[in-house]
Amino acid sequence: MSDETKIKSWKRLLDSGKGITEHKQGEESKEYPWRKSFRPAAPDIAKPSLKRDFEVGLVYYVGDDVEQDRALCGLEKKPPTAHTFKDALDKKRALLEGTGIMKELGFDKKKGKFEY
Amino acid sequence: MSIDEVQAKMTSVQTESKPAAKEKYGYFLGCVMPAKMPWAEKATILVSKHLGLDFDYMKETLCCVRPGVWKAMNPDWWLTLTSQNLANAEKQGIILVDSCNGCWISHFECLEELKQEPEKMAMINKNLSKIGMKLEGSVKVKHFLEVLYEDVGIEKIKANVKRPLNLRIMRHLGCHARKKGDEFLPRYFDEILKAIGVEIIDTPYDKTCCGLLLYFGDPDSAIFERVGRKMKTAMDLGVDAYAIICSGCYDQFERGVKVMKEEQGVTLEVPIVHFSELLALAFGYKPEDFGMEYCRPIPTTRLIEKFKEGK
Numbered sequence: 001m002s003d004e005t006k007i008k009s010w011k012r013l014l015d016s017g018k019g020i021t022e023h024k025q026g027e028e029s030k031e032y033p034w035r036k037s038f039r040p041a042a043p044d045i046a047k048p049s050l051k052r053d054f055e056v057g058l059v060y061y062v063g064d065d066v067e068q069d070r071a072l073c074g075l076e077k078k079p080p081t082a083h084t085f086k087d088a089l090d091k092k093r094a095l096l097e098g099t100g101i102m103k104e105l106g107f108d109k110k111k112g113k114f115e116y
Numbered sequence: 117m118s119i120d121e122v123q124a125k126m127t128s129v130q131t132e133s134k135p136a137a138k139e140k141y142g143y144f145l146g147c148v149m150p151a152k153m154p155w156a157e158k159a160t161i162l163v164s165k166h167l168g169l170d171f172d173y174m175k176e177t178l179c180c181v182r183p184g185v186w187k188a189m190n191p192d193w194w195l196t197l198t199s200q201n202l203a204n205a206e207k208q209g210i211i212l213v214d215s216c217n218g219c220w221i222s223h224f225e226c227l228e229e230l231k232q233e234p235e236k237m238a239m240i241n242k243n244l245s246k247i248g249m250k251l252e253g254s255v256k257v258k259h260f261l262e263v264l265y266e267d268v269g270i271e272k273i274k275a276n277v278k279r280p281l282n283l284r285i286m287r288h289l290g291c292h293a294r295k296k297g298d299e300f301l302p303r304y305f306d307e308i309l310k311a312i313g314v315e316i317i318d319t320p321y322d323k324t325c326c327g328l329l330l331y332f333g334d335p336d337s338a339i340f341e342r343v344g345r346k347m348k349t350a351m352d353l354g355v356d357a358y359a360i361i362c363s364g365c366y367d368q369f370e371r372g373v374k375v376m377k378e379e380q381g382v383t384l385e386v387p388i389v390h391f392s393e394l395l396a397l398a399f400g401y402k403p404e405d406f407g408m409e410y411c412r413p414i415p416t417t418r419l420i421e422k423f424k425e426g427k
Contacts, residue, residue: 005335005336006336006379006380007335007336007339007375007379008379009371009374009375009378009379010331010335041189042189043332045332045333046185046332049185050185053179057178057179058146058147058151058178058179059147059148059179059182060147060148060150060151060152061151062150062151066150066151066152066154069154069407069410069411070150070154070157072154072407072410072411073154073155073157073158073406073407073410073411074158074405074406074407075154075157075158079145079150079157079173080145080173080174080175080176080177081145081150081176081177081178082176082177082178083150085175085176087176088176088177088178088200088204089178091200091247091248091249092178092197092200094246094247095196095197095200095243095244095246095247096197098243098246098247099193099196099243099246101190101193101196101197104190105189
């Protein structure tokens with residue numbers, strides 16, 4: 001897929017995915033590209049939503065604006081999801097860590113970046 | 117028993133809330149619904165309780181684990197992460213109910229695969245044991261349309277209509293809901309809409325994908341050839357609303373509407389409404405009971421006026 005789309009918001013999304021990707025390949029890999037370390041790739045375009053998923057357990061944040069909208073519709077400000085139940089998020093993170101998925105994806109939760 | 121008595125009994129069975137006494141439903145919100153569609157969330161809860169269902173939120177829910185992303189990266193990761201939601205539902209003793217097709221297909225297919233392949237069930241349980249959880253596989257997963265059509269019944273839905281909706285709509289069911297054929301969720305969707313008095317306008321684009329996943333790889337086609345074409349058709353036909361049920365599809369429709377307005381200067385005018393909102397209106401609720409006028413990419417003002425004027 002070339003980046004020659006008409007859609008600016010898609011380009012911003014892709015840039016955001018690239019922005020949270022840190023390439024940590026050694027000098028050797030420049031000389032010998034076949035020696036690059038390999039990770040099963042999370043596509044750059046999907047990385048921003050994956051990052052949010054790792055941070056809150058869901059693809060979208062619930063911030064002040066969303067809380068306000070929810071109240072207008074007669075709902076509790078926070079939904080009964082992992083936004084409210086942090087234990088569910090803690091378990092998901094433990095599952096991601098314990099199974100090695102985070103490592104395989106190269107996600108550094110402290111930096112909030114995918115390392116390749 | 118006479119034929120009249122048999123018919124009376126059958127009608128009575130159909131109009132009573134069949135599952136209310138037994139089944140406990142847990143509504144799985146997913147990612148999009150609570151953040152972008154609070155009106156739909158509220159309407160779904162109102163409608164379900166109105167029909168006498170033991171229906172409440174499923175607690176502690178996470179992302180459904182989008183198969184389009186996770187399964188594509190690694191099917192075992194998808195099975196493992198999805199099984200956390202399934203194990204939670206099993207522990208809570210509920211039937212997991214999805215109204216988002218993406219969430220439904222993820223839960224439904226994961227559970228089916230785990231039941232059919234014991235070694236995969238063992239694999240996910242080994243992983244879940246790291247967080248003190250376990251999945252037996254006894255949990256049930258249902259689409260919201262399934263609950264309404266099969267458990268409540270079309271006769272009871274009709275019996276609860278206080279105000280048949282005199283609206284012309286285009287509808288978008290979504291791809292995943294077609295998994296088990298046209299006689300399952302697609303028919304349920306249409307029959308329930310007809311039961312509340314809606315006139316469905318068929319178009320050649322009704323079965324076209326919303327473009328949600330296509331957006332990752334081919335944004336132009338996903339926006340202009342999917343959402344754009346559908347929404348322009350809705351405008352050309354002068355329908356009152358575009359009805360959807362899937363939150364994932366809504367996410368893409370909302371994105372499409374914004375892109376076309378902000379980047380193309382095209383203003384689309386037909387409001388996108390959730391199926392549950394139409395049911396709520398037909399059951400006698402007012403638009404303000406579930407916030408129908410708020411937080412929308414396309415205002416519902418004209419639709420609400422038409423509804424209130426009873427045109």
